[in-house]
Amino acid sequence: MTAASRRPLRRARTLAARLLVAGALPALAPSPDHARAQPPAPDRPNVVLILMDDLGYGDLGSYGAPGVRTPHLDRLAREGVRLTDFYANHPSCSGTRAALLTGRYQQRVGIEWPLGAVPGDTARALAPTPASLPRRLRDAGYATGLVGKWHLGWRPEFRPVAYGFDEFLGFVCDAVHYYTHRGFAGPHELHDGDRATRADGYLTDEITARARGFLERHRARPFFLKVAYNATHWPFQAPGLPPERRARPDRLRDGTPAEYAAMLQRADSGVGVLLRALDSLGLSRHTLVVFTSDNGGEWLSRNAPLFHRKFTVWEGGIRVPAILRWPARLPAGVASRQVGITMDLTATILAAAGTAPAAGDPAAGAEGIDLVPLLAGRRTVERTLFWRAIVPALPDAPTRGQRAVRRGRWKYVRDGAAEFVFDLDADVGERHDLAARDTVRLAALRRLVAAWEVAVDAERERTPGAVRRPAAAEQPPPTDPRAVRRGDARP
Numbered sequence: 001m002t003a004a005s006r007r008p009l010r011r012a013r014t015l016a017a018r019l020l021v022a023g024a025l026p027a028l029a030p031s032p033d034h035a036r037a038q039p040p041a042p043d044r045p046n047v048v049l050i051l052m053d054d055l056g057y058g059d060l061g062s063y064g065a066p067g068v069r070t071p072h073l074d075r076l077a078r079e080g081v082r083l084t085d086f087y088a089n090h091p092s093c094s095g096t097r098a099a100l101l102t103g104r105y106q107q108r109v110g111i112e113w114p115l116g117a118v119p120g121d122t123a124r125a126l127a128p129t130p131a132s133l134p135r136r137l138r139d140a141g142y143a144t145g146l147v148g149k150w151h152l153g154w155r156p157e158f159r160p161v162a163y164g165f166d167e168f169l170g171f172v173c174d175a176v177h178y179y180t181h182r183g184f185a186g187p188h189e190l191h192d193g194d195r196a197t198r199a200d201g202y203l204t205d206e207i208t209a210r211a212r213g214f215l216e217r218h219r220a221r222p223f224f225l226k227v228a229y230n231a232t233h234w235p236f237q238a239p240g241l242p243p244e245r246r247a248r249p250d251r252l253r254d255g256t257p258a259e260y261a262a263m264l265q266r267a268d269s270g271v272g273v274l275l276r277a278l279d280s281l282g283l284s285r286h287t288l289v290v291f292t293s294d295n296g297g298e299w300l301s302r303n304a305p306l307f308h309r310k311f312t313v314w315e316g317g318i319r320v321p322a323i324l325r326w327p328a329r330l331p332a333g334v335a336s337r338q339v340g341i342t343m344d345l346t347a348t349i350l351a352a353a354g355t356a357p358a359a360g361d362p363a364a365g366a367e368g369i370d371l372v373p374l375l376a377g378r379r380t381v382e383r384t385l386f387w388r389a390i391v392p393a394l395p396d397a398p399t400r401g402q403r404a405v406r407r408g409r410w411k412y413v414r415d416g417a418a419e420f421v422f423d424l425d426a427d428v429g430e431r432h433d434l435a436a437r438d439t440v441r442l443a444a445l446r447r448l449v450a451a452w453e454v455a456v457d458a459e460r461e462r463t464p465g466a467v468r469r470p471a472a473a474e475q476p477p478p479t480d481p482r483a484v485r486r487g488d489a490r491p
Contacts, residue, residue, distance in 0.1 A: 001243070008178065011313075019339070021082070036314050039126075043354070044352075044354055045286050045287055045329075045352055046283055047142075047287070047353070048225050048227065048274065048288070049226045050274070050289070050290065050292075051097075051100075051149075051228045051270060052229050052232065052291075052292070053149060053228070053229060053233040053293070053294055054159055054230060054234075054293070054294070054296075054302045055264070056305075056309075056311060056316075057302075057303050057304075057306050057319050057320060057321060058303055058304045059297060060068055060073050060077075061074045061142050062077035062078075062082055062321075062323075065313070068261050068266065069265060070264065071268065072271045072272030072275060073268050073276065074321070076271065076323050077323050077334050078113050079327070080325025080326070080332060081323065081325070082196075082323050082335045083322040083323070083324070083337075083340055084335055085337050085338065085339045085424075086292065086317055086320060086321070086339075086340045087318045087320065087387075087406075088292075088293065088295045088304035088319075088341070089105065089343055089387075090106060090112060090387065090389065091296060091310055091313060091318050091389050092113065092294075092295055093107075093114050093149075093295065094113070094114050095111050095113070096117045096128045096151060096295060097150075097228075098111035099343045100133065100342050100345060100346055101133050101163060101346075102129065102131070102132065102133075102153070102343075103131075103343050103346035103350070103367065103368050105343070107456040107457070107460065108456050108459045109127065109462045109467060111126055111458060113390060114174055115174070124390065126449070126467075127412075127463075128157075128162045128163050132163045132164050133161055133164070133224075133350065134164035134224060135163060136350060136353065136355050137224045137350075138166065139238035139354055140354065141222060142223055142224045143167075143214075143217075144164055144165050144166045144167070144223070144227065145165060145167040145211075145214045146160045146165045146169075146225075147168075147170055147206045147211045147228065148169075148171075148209045148226075148227060148228030149171060149230055149233075151172065151173065159194060165277075167214060168192070169190070169192050169193075169206075169229075171183070171190055171206075172191065174228065175234060177235060177237070177246075178202055178204070178239075179241070179245070179246045180214050181198070181199060188380065189380045191298045194273075201344065203230055204229060204230065204241050204267050205266070206300050206439070207228075207229055207270065208270035211270075212274060212277050213279060215277050218280070222353070224353075227270075227274065229267045231263045232260060232264050234298070235255070236254065236255025236260055236263065236300065237255075237263070238258075239263070239266045239432065240262075251398065255300055256300075259300075260300040262370045262375075275289070278318065285328050287326070288326040288349070289324070290324050290345055291322065291323040291327070292321060292342070293320040293321060294320075294342075295311075295317060295318065296308075296310050296312075296315075297316070298314045303315075303316035305428055305429050306430075312389065312402060312415075313387040313388070313404035313415075314415075314430060315429070319385055322340065324348075324371065330372065330376055331376065331378065332363050334453050336375055338374050338381070339380075339382075339406065339491065340371055340405065341368065341383075341385050342371075343366070344368040344369050344371050346366065347366055347368035347371050348369075352370075353461050358475075368407070369383075382408045383406070383407065383408075384405065386403075386404070386405050387402075387404040388403050389401070389402040389403075401416060402415050402416075405448050405449045405452070406424070409423055410418050410422070410423060410424070410441060410447075412446065412449065414449070419442065419446065420435050421433065421434045421435040
């Protein structure tokens, strides 16, 4: 095929991609070019990591949501493994994203509140490291791309290309207008690589279209693509808003459950576009698709049957949906109770790509585990996991110093000065505090948290470029946190 003869085909593919985003075309049939693409070997899969923002635990059909259609994410669950006991590393954006890049507790580098939440935070960032997930994959021969939200540093030297992403289209701050793509300090926030850029469409669709293009361009070599949707984070701007309603709202967090559902469904449609693209390219069997959220949902989310929401270490703030699909290695239609956490995804992806660190490697201190052998063998192992939320005061956020540990079925929570113990196997909604009746377990779990805090804080102090805590970040709770309403996300 000559170069000239290829041009109409390329134009047709571009048009088809745009129509797919809009839902105007069915799934694409494989083309002769796609058939010639060489998929990676089963032991070196492609990786597509889809990260939603502020998604509630119970927001998806496969996690019990009534009345909200998420057919494409539900398809992913039918074709893969759905984890019921999976956690975000932190109850807000930046901490979890830092843990994903490093494979370690984000407290070790001081990222434990949403960057930008306190004055001067735009100068703070996760320091680039040669052990970051995308850099390790790039060094192993993978094409690497990020589309969507970054939120780990504003300045040019702290943008995704400095961390090992070959390609980046997205925004570096916490939230942007879905239509104008402006940050709420005023400027346009979209960047293509290191350069500012503009786009015209609804941002969720722009992310989907760019992600699909990445799959097309890199179909003949192993790739790692992180798709970081801004949905379902505020502002609550549903697709199809009339122009008169697209102005920046005075109250950024105003919205309705119907608008939230429409935003979620649009992101679900985007996931459908990407799954169909993998099918049409002949890459589905040898692609590991991972889906999760950066933290629990906010007030428009459905976190049921969990208690509380984002910004807290209660289950509603940290337990999130997680689905892994890899047809070559993982079973289909399985629900696993294996306890997992965001940094496990880092370990899982690196192991799948054959880049697990050797002794003495800078990444050898990674703290996550490879989930694939457990999920493939339908086994579970007991875990001990920790959380600390030191979040500056934010509007409408129940922010105060919080700690938690989960060890097996038992969970300890310290919320301000109050301490709680729960049996999560019997009480996933954290309704029945056992601290007064099981003082021995309370003391043991308290000691675990204290020892972990000493360890991570000591490492933060030794780490060059680690982010320091803002002053007066911890606040006492004004009331007993159990007094807030349980179940759905609104406390």
